[in-house]
Amino acid sequence: EDQVTQSPEALRLQEGESSSLNCSYTVSGLRGLFWYRQDPGKGPEFLFTLYSAGEEKEKERLKATLTKKESFLHITAPKPEDSATYLCAVWGNTGFQKLVFGTGTRLLVSP
């Protein structure tokens, strides 16, 4: 069964203090790893898709990387508006584009 574990559960940063979020996964044949951002009471907002180990993608202060066992979401010089829950999901060979989500990392960036 596909599984996703995210750490830490919660992270508090000062504005400008860079850090990384971790997503460890086990999947029977990775077809895609997805990062989403979710604000309270809102739907997840798509950030990145990574398909193979070694792949990297960037968007503003965010950079996602992928290895065969885990993915990292690096946040460089975060701002208070980056505060949100960041979700990682995998799509494996067990289901037709069925995404298995982790429980997320709650990020709080203080000014």
Place this chain on the structure above:
Amino acid sequence: DSGVTQTPKHLITATGQRVTLRCSPRSGDLSVYWYQQSLDQGLQFLIQYYNGEERAKGNILERFSAQQFPDLHSELNLSSLELGDSALYFCASSAPGGSTEAFFGQGTRLTVV
């Protein structure tokens, strides 16, 4: 705005009742997915439809059912509601073809009292 529309945004109903949640996917998307998000759990996959046909099923209760209509909108029906069914229900859609990202609606918050 993801382009996925869900109605209603909020729903309060009593135990034992039945409700219908509606989802309109992004223009051109053929796949629709339903997810449940409770406070103590992450996003749980319920069911997926592709161009009107059921394609994948998750841990969806027998009291829950869904369908996708010819115009590609989808409905999730929840019956014999229990307090534990209170949650956020999200719909997502994706474009035809493999390896494409899913875009989520803003969700329906269901409260069972």
